[in-house]
Amino acid sequence: MPPSLQLGPYTVIALADGEGPFFSPRREAFPGATADQWAAADRFDPGALDADGRWWLRFRAFAVRSDRGVTLVDAGIGPADGPAASWAPVPGALPASLAAAGIDPADVDTVVLTHLHTDHVGWAVVGGERARPYFPNAAYLLQRAEAEALDRINPQLRSAVLDPLRAADRLRLLDGDAPLRGGGRVLATPGHTPGHQSVLVDAGRDRVAVTGDLLVHAVQLLHPELAYAHEMDAERARVSRERLLRGPAAGTLHLATPHLTEPFLAHRPARPAV
Structure with a gap:
């Protein structure tokens, strides 16, 4: 069974897809x-x-499971012929990680794509020329601002990901924060990309945030003001990061991170929200 975190009625499961060095x-x-x-x-x-x-990255997605359904946050680096193949350690192991967690792709009812970078959408669509959603019964959630900025982010993902999702009537565009069918909510956390989003699940005083690339290295957790060269808007990213990390002081914020060594980190905010 992959590493998991139990928070009230929710089980958050870390799903490994690969690991390898960063490209710079x-x-x-x-x-x-x-x-x-x-x-x-x-x-x-x-x-x-x-x-x-070298900077060594883990590549992982997360599943949030409850009696209300299964939400997948991000879709990893993908198969050998996926869009991340030029730099990431494909093929990814997400299908095996899902199986180890007892999750069939057909069981996933929601896929939250935090942003349109190739290492986060790899298993969203498979099949090459006969492209189809890998999670056939899921609504794929993306911020409208992200879709509208696709040509600036990575235009190859239009034909590789967005067009097949639209053709299957599986793409759902959001405008800011939104509740999730299976519990929790999407938070707009722009900056890394124009429509970057994260997922927050509350259970009493404690919460878990699936951060996407709001956090890619521990140096940002220790010093959230530091700019990351691959953020499209470093100032907006800083504001998004600090708002999340400096949330309500009561309870514990568990961070579910795709690229740090440990999938779950307990964080106690030192200051109130800004």
Whole structure:
């Protein structure tokens, strides 16, 4: 069984799809980080640095399961011929991870795509020339702002992902925050991309946030003000990150992260929401 977190009626399951090095040095990705900040990040997440000093990423999706249904957050790096094949360690293992969690693709009723980067949409659509949604009964949720910015983000995903989802009548465009059928809600967290979104599940005083690329490295968790070179709007990304991390002080915010070594991190906000 993959790693999971139980929060009230919800089970949040980390679904591994692969791991490998980032395509550029981490100091280029975070040019403003100091030596002391890197040292602190390496103590916090030593697994993010491999023996050759490369930034080592995990690639994972998350399932949120309750008696109200199954929501999948992101769709990983995908098969060998998927859109992430040029840089990510494909083929991904998401189908095997789903099977290990007892989830059939047909059981998924909602897929939340946090954003349109290739390592987050890889299993959304499969089949090459006979493209079809991999999760046949799911509504795929995407922010309208993300779809409208596709030509700036990655135009190849129009034919590879969005057009097949539209043809199957599975794409649903959102305008900001929205409740989820299976519980929890989508939060608009723009900045990394124009329509980046995360998922928040509340259970009493405790919450879990599936962050997408709001957090890609521990240095951002320790220093959320740091700009990431691959954010399309660094200032909006900072505001989104700080709002999430500095949420209500009561209880624990569990962070479900796609790229850090550990899939779940407990975070206690030090300051009230801004």
